[in-house]
Amino acid sequence: MKSENRKKEIISAASILFKEKGYSAVTMRDLAKAMGIKAASLYNHIQSKQEILSTIIIGLAEEFTVGMNKIVSSDASTIQKLKNIIDLHIDVTLRNADGLASLNSDWMHLEEGNLQYFEQMREEYEENFRTIVKRGVANGEIKSYNIEIMVFSTLSTLRTLYLWYPKQHGIDADILKRDMMSVLLKGIV
Amino acid sequence: MKSENRKKEIISAASILFKEKGYSAVTMRDLAKAMGIKAASLYNHIQSKQEILSTIIIGLAEEFTVGMNKIVSSDASTIQKLKNIIDLHIDVTLRNADGLASLNSDWMHLEEGNLQYFEQMREEYEENFRTIVKRGVANGEIKSYNIEIMVFSTLSTLRTLYLWYPKQHGIDADILKRDMMSVLLKGIV
DNA sequence: TTATTAAACTAACAAACGTTAGTTTTGTTT
DNA sequence: AAACAAAACTAACGTTTGTTAGTTTAATAA
Numbered sequence: 450m451k452s453e454n455r456k457k458e459i460i461s462a463a464s465i466l467f468k469e470k471g472y473s474a475v476t477m478r479d480l481a482k483a484m485g486i487k488a489a490s491l492y493n494h495i496q497s498k499q500e501i502l503s504t505i506i507i508g509l510a511e512e513f514t515v516g517m518n519k520i521v522s523s524d525a526s527t528i529q530k531l532k533n534i535i536d537l538h539i540d541v542t543l544r545n546a547d548g549l550a551s552l553n554s555d556w557m558h559l560e561e562g563n564l565q566y567f568e569q570m571r572e573e574y575e576e577n578f579r580t581i582v583k584r585g586v587a588n589g590e591i592k593s594y595n596i597e598i599m600v601f602s603t604l605s606t607l608r609t610l611y612l613w614y615p616k617q618h619g620i621d622a623d624i625l626k627r628d629m630m631s632v633l634l635k636g637i638v
Numbered sequence: 639m640k641s642e643n644r645k646k647e648i649i650s651a652a653s654i655l656f657k658e659k660g661y662s663a664v665t666m667r668d669l670a671k672a673m674g675i676k677a678a679s680l681y682n683h684i685q686s687k688q689e690i691l692s693t694i695i696i697g698l699a700e701e702f703t704v705g706m707n708k709i710v711s712s713d714a715s716t717i718q719k720l721k722n723i724i725d726l727h728i729d730v731t732l733r734n735a736d737g738l739a740s741l742n743s744d745w746m747h748l749e750e751g752n753l754q755y756f757e758q759m760r761e762e763y764e765e766n767f768r769t770i771v772k773r774g775v776a777n778g779e780i781k782s783y784n785i786e787i788m789v790f791s792t793l794s795t796l797r798t799l800y801l802w803y804p805k806q807h808g809i810d811a812d813i814l815k816r817d818m819m820s821v822l823l824k825g826i827v
Numbered sequence: 828t829t830a831t832t833a834a835a836c837t838a839a840c841a842a843a844c845g846t847t848a849g850t851t852t853t854g855t856t857t
Numbered sequence: 858a859a860a861c862a863a864a865a866c867t868a869a870c871g872t873t874t875g876t877t878a879g880t881t882t883a884a885t886a887a
Contacts (some may be wrong), residue, residue, distance in 0.1 A: 452863075469739040473662035489846080490865050498845065506847060528756060528827060554743055557659060566723070567782045582826075592826055595809075599826045601802045602795045617786060628784045629791070636825030637771075637781050637788045638717060666875060678876080679835050687875065802855075 456494045459484060464503045468550035472502055473557050503563045505548045506556055510570045512541055527585030531603070532630050534578065539626050541613055549611035555579070578604060594629050603633050633636040645683045648673060650736070657739035661691055661747050670801060683827045692752045694737045697743055699759045701730055710766050716774030720792070721819050723767070727796040728815050731803055736798035792822050 477498060481488040495501055514535040520530050542549060547627045557569050579600050579630045585591030591599070606629075614625075653673045655664040666687055670677040684690055705726040709719050731738060745756050768789050774780035780788070795818075803814075 455864080458758075471660055471662055471743070473660055474747065476843075478843085486864085488850095489867080489868065492846070494866050536793060554660070554806065558663065578680075590827070592820055594818075594826065595813070597809075598814070598817045599821055600820045603826070605798040605802070606791045606794045613790045613794070620786075624784070625787070628787045631721075632783055632788055632791045632825075633782075634825050634827040636821075636823050637783065637792070638779070638823040644834080665873075667873090675834085677837065678837080678878095681876070698841050 452494075453495055459494055460492060460501055464545075464547035464551065467505070467555060468547045470563060472551060481540060485620050492583055499560050502555060503559055505551045506521040506561060507557060509541065509629075510551045510567055513537070513574055514570050516541075517574050517577050518537060521581070526569070526633065527588070527590040530581050531585075531634060535607065535630050535633065536626060538610060539629065540620065543612045543622055546611040547566060547614050549608075552610070553608055575600070575604070606633060640682075648683055649690055649693055650678060653694055653734075653736035653740065656694070656744060657736045658727070661740060661744040666697050688749050691740060691744060693747055694740045695756060696739050696752060698730065698741045699756055701758050702726070702757065702763055706766050707731075710770070716770060716777070716779040717823065719770050720774075720823060723770075724796065724819050724822065725815060727799060728818065732798045732811055733771060735800040735804050738797075742797055742800070764789070765795070775803060795822060 453507065459480070463475070463480055466479055466483060477491060481491055484491070496546060517534070520533045520537070523530070523533075525625075556571075557564070559567055582591055582596055582600055586593050586596065598609045617625075648669070652664070652669055653667055657671060659668075666677045666680060670680055673680070690722075708721070709722045709726070712719070713723075714722065723782075746753070748756055768785060771780055771785055771789055775782050775785065803809075
């Protein structure tokens with residue numbers, strides 16, 4: 450049994466380094482040092498630096514895609530769907546805040562088909578989000594402001610949770626979800 | 639008169655490339671090609687790659703610092719102060735969306751004193767923001783949710799405006815400001 | 828025209844990059 | 858104890874990196 454464990458350790462260490470300095474600024478020697486081994490030894494477990502990046506990003510993007518598809522195809526109200534989206538983002542952030550840094554900041558360094566695959570998933574995710582909000586505006590659940598502004602405003606906060614959450618010590622996940630839903634949906638005034 | 643114009647052109651071109659691929663992934667040869675010259679020729683106008691980055695970031699950070707200080711020392715209401723902050727972010731974004739990408743994503747690659755200088759400005763900016771919101775909660779202008787969540791939620795949207803605004807064709811700045819204020823302060827539900 | 832200067836060029840540098848090949852160490856199975 | 862496989866190692870490769878030195882071209886001033 451070829452130890453896939455070591456590979457996961459490498460990817461975890463890489464996620465942290467990528468978060469701190471970005472994919473391009475992290476060298477294989479940096480990563481090796483963080484693992485306590487030499488750079489060449491990494492290649493006993495991974496195929497390339499690029500493989501590390503795509504493993505981190507594509508896995509997370511697929512998680513979002515699966516989650517969003519469940520929400521879209523449910524028969525919940527618009528507001529409940531928005532709450533479910535907030536829930537999804539917070540859950541993923543709690544589970545893999547480091548990896549989200551790469552998804553948000555280094556996706557453009559994906560190669561081969563992975564870049565297009567990622568962009569397609571992201572576009573569909575945003576389109577689903579937009580459709581939910583539009584429907585809410587149509588049936589009066591959501592205010593009639595500019596759709597793009599509402600979608601962007603909400604999504605930008607959810608997407609950058611990974612930057613903020615690790616700095617909050619010991620904030621309870623449920624309280625975070627409750628307050629975040631209030632702030633994003635009902636405002637602060 | 640040594641042409642400072644050419645230097646500004648280089649910094650503009652660099653801002654665009656840094657936005658697309660990040661500071662570390664952009665080579666001096668990439669930048670030279672975008673300018674239609676050879677890499678070595680860049681050094682007739684700039685001292686180093688690092689100088690380009692710090693010029694972009696420190697200038698913008700100081701703009702935010704000056705703007706925030708004006709707002710803080712005014713005698714406007716909390717809500718008006720928040721509106722002024724939104725105004726400030728939108729104004730800076732309209733004027734230099736490309737540079738904001740470096741400020742947001744590549745500040746950690748600043749060297750020497752500039753890194754500490756930047757971090758200090760950012761910390762003071764956030765602290766000013768927090769103080770404004772806290773005062774608003776104290777006098778009843780702002781709802782009593784978790785302070786950090788309200789500050790983060792608002793600021794994360796304002797900070798990533800640069801990613802979103804250029805993709806909206808022909809949205810009027812005043813309409814953007816008005817709707818953004820409504821969405822951020824009063825929510826979408 | 829000549830002199831001067833700004834801004835381009837060619838050529839090259841030392842260092843750092845991702846990665847490969849081949850070897851040794853370490854730990855487990857027979 | 859012997860055999861095997863996993864995972865570390867050393868050494869090196871061909872590129873690419875930011876940058877410097879010295880030279881040529883182009884534009885302006887005397």
